[in-house]
Amino acid sequence: MKELGVRAAWRFAQLAALVGLLAAAQCQGEPSIDPRIWRMVRCIECRDGEQAAVVAMHESAIPGLRYFLINGPPDSTLARQDSALRAPYHAGGGGRGGRGGRSGTPGFISPPSQVVQRRLDDFAAMYRMRSSLALGLIGGDSARRTLCLARTKQFRDDVRRVIDSALVLLQGNCQ
């Protein structure tokens, strides 16, 4: 019970921070994005036609895709992910579960900040890469201009590679 209490304390703090963050300003400036685009950026296996559904939206998908490509996930989504990733775990043997987890091994530790940050960056990169690919498949000048705008940003190499691939897909360039 004591172990759960440690975690509860941490989550209490996280909740308080989240509530404050959300109540302050979080919803302002977050666009309403079509659920089909949300499904595509969130899917795990992505084999249930998520990408095809977005591509079938044609030009109407571009504003939402542009948002995700340029901005990444909304702040509230990132905050939730950050909260989940920072949850402390038991230092004894990795994960607090099982034999040893409740037998007096040292207390909880939080994942190192740089590790959490890496996973948050990965999370945002996934939104950007999927949006890029969908834009490439939709094609057209508006999609091309969005990809070219993204190309001017300081995104990670893996994201930039997918943006370039998407430009190839729509047979466009940024000249």
Added chain:
Amino acid sequence: MSALPNAGRVKRASVGVVLLAGVACVDQPPGMLEVTVLRDSPPVPASGANVTISGFALAQSADPTGKATFALITAGTYQVHATLIGYCPATGSATVSEGATTNLTLSLGTGPCPTDQISTGGAEAFYGLVDVRTGAASPCENDRLVEGPAGTADLATNALELTAGGFTCHGASWLFTTDHAPAFSNNPANFPWTNASGDLVTQSLPAGQLRVPVTIWMSDATIDEGAYRTTMTDEDLPQANDFLWETRSGLRLTSSETGDGLPEIVDVGTLTDPNTGAAPYPLIGNGCRNAWQITASPVIYHSDHINVYVVELIDGDGIAAGRNCRENGAANVIFIDDDANYVTLVHEIGHALALTRPMWGHVDNIKGMYPDNVMWTGATVAGHVSLGQIVRMHADTWSWINEVTGAGSVRDRQFPGAMVTSCSCPGVAATDDCPQVDRDIARVGVSNTGITNAACHVITDVSCLALATGATGQVRADGFTSSSMTTMGVGEGIVSSLAPAVATAAKPALGGEGPGFVRAEVTAGPNPGNTQVLMWLGGTSKAVTVKVGAGVSCP
């Protein structure tokens, strides 16, 4: 006032708030619940009484005035339980309003207690699903949900003798704890309920969690080996085990069946393919279509482990975060994008452990499942698994830990004789030993309506296909909701060949898939041999034997 609510409560509150924020700004403060527990007559404070809220993990201990306070409670109605050794438990209902404090008084009774109890014989908290006979008009009740916050649960009914008047009810229980695999028994002798109230039946817990051996293979030379290893070791694997512990899944990801160490992480770049002398990256490739050669290559595959291959991009539509290769006949082969976190890892392991039927186990299509279940199609946060899912992961015939890998299965080697059963598909019906997939503790949110025509039974137009080398043929599979084959069953159609070198299988570009069916175009290779083509609809499959060569024939 106790400082904090329980862990599960806060987690769910947190999740609920943020979920809500996805569609609207949030400014409603949570409420507070103050419980006063009394004992004896005239009543005095029941100091030290254990107070819990249905569905949440941590108990509060009543203070010397008999009070236990839960803060940050999302508005709603809750069942509250109080227990104290030497007294009969008390249960009450409380409705919490936003921003307000709700008071509830519970009075513990003195023995003999009016209802029966089930216990682990220890003090570890548990959830239980118990099959009992009651005095109701339909006397056999399966999977009665109970909570034992301190090792003993009140059944809230008088369980009667299982056999009476020539009629026998099933006697069984599943008990779920953090530190042990689920305890199961269906031996009637273990449930000696009498017609009198006050029975206490004790079930023993397994020795520990079930260790699920996992090897992580870093399978792309472009991945930063050091950074990824640190992320896995410091974040993903501990968090995955933390989730499995907190949800009382009874599972733990380990390096072996005999030790609790974290799974081994292997840099494939340090290995050598004996056939090429180079690092075996090409054997692994980027997706499940390579499963057949992965499983044939001991240098990059452990048959008694779940093998997780980390790559930069997974083959297939979109940019998948993860894939389980059950569709290619290898449930213990998983591909993970290097950008994916522990949620994807747990999700894919869920697929390996029987969470695959119907609709590939994705709960957004399954009736009664709640948001934040880790098997959601687009799960980004691991919220929970249901008790029904936990039973399937351990005991279902579709769970990889019940597949024979060497001398017995992973589960049988750790818990000899553990019961294996065929759980129902689509899961909305319980069997004697396997609860409904949505049987669970209370969850926050609105449950799914699911779909009513998921494929749970698949037939094919042929059971065997004989082809000359280089020739092509077709197979069609049709889905039904059950083996009675009266209602068409739908699900994503996938076809695969277990030995693509002998013959490949692919959905035809036109007419390859439609509601309730899938087709495969089978193309024989240049050499004779045999393979099997798997025809899938929503996680249920039928295998077709394919024979290739001059003069081959099917029976």
